[in-house]
Amino acid sequence: MLTMEDIIREGHATLRQVAEPTDIPPNEEDKKTLQSMMDFLLHSQDPEIAEEYNLRPGVGIAAPQINIPKRMIAVRTTNHKDELEEYGLFNPKIISHSAETTFLESGEGCLSVDREITGTVPRYSRIKVEGYDLNGEKVVKRFRGFLAIVFQHEIDHLNGIMFYDRIDEDDPYKETLPPKEVI
Ligand SMILES: O=CN(O)C[C@@H](CC1CCCC1)C(=O)N1NCCC[C@H]1C(=O)Nc1ccccn1
Numbered sequence: 281m282l283t284m285e286d287i288i289r290e291g292h293a294t295l296r297q298v299a300e301p302t303d304i305p306p307n308e309e310d311k312k313t314l315q316s317m318m319d320f321l322l323h324s325q326d327p328e329i330a331e332e333y334n335l336r337p338g339v340g341i342a343a344p345q346i347n348i349p350k351r352m353i354a355v356r357t358t359n360h361k362d363e364l365e366e367y368g369l370f371n372p373k374i375i376s377h378s379a380e381t382t383f384l385e386s387g388e389g390c391l392s393v394d395r396e397i398t399g400t401v402p403r404y405s406r407i408k409v410e411g412y413d414l415n416g417e418k419v420v421k422r423f424r425g426f427l428a429i430v431f432q433h434e435i436d437h438l439n440g441i442m443f444y445d446r447i448d449e450d451d452p453y454k455e456t457l458p459p460k461e462v463i
């Protein structure tokens with residue numbers, strides 16, 4: 281099972297790489313990896329297991345965080361109706377998003393970052409994500425609220441982006457996204 285020892289920390293080059301797309305349909309090795317990432321979130325959210333194995337509770341994890349530069353993410357948290365939502369996706373992609381932005385009041389953290397970093401991390405309020413599930417089935421889903429934030433945090437990891445890259449040094453509590461580059 282995955283434990284905190286498997287999670288690489290900032291400074292490790294893999295966290296700054298752009299991860300490679302996986303084969304679709306997924307091969308046995310990638311399916312095992314994605315399942316282990318989903319199991320990690322489950323274990324990390326179980327008080328007994330988390331205590332036993334000294335796991336930090338996670339609501340999401342991306343394969344680069346376990347030193348596998350492949351485009352795979354797992355998410356496990358409750359939605360706005362307090363229902364558990366669990367996803368394991370290969371090659372996730374944000375195919376559309378709101379102009380409106382949001383952010384976590386308490387800021388963001390990261391299992392690969394062993395320090396507190398304050399500041400607003402602007403995220404799109406609503407996103408539409410496309411990807412492939414463990415069976416290689418295509419998934420297209422809309423997310424809003426906390427789930428949308430988690431998915432954006434995880435997909436950033438696949439592109440070598442850390443949450444603090446999005447905090448504006450000059451105005452750490454700014455609540456808007458920087459303008460798209462003007463072509
Ligand atoms: O890339 C993936 N990661 O780095 C694990 C991160 C992902 C989340 C950070 C912000 C959005 C996604 C993670 O889950 N954490 N970050 C470190 C602290 C513990 C934990 C956390 O924020 N837990 C949490 C937050 C709100 C409500 C309930 N639980």
Ligand code: NI
Pocket residue numbers: 389390391392433437
């Ligand atoms: Ni993270």
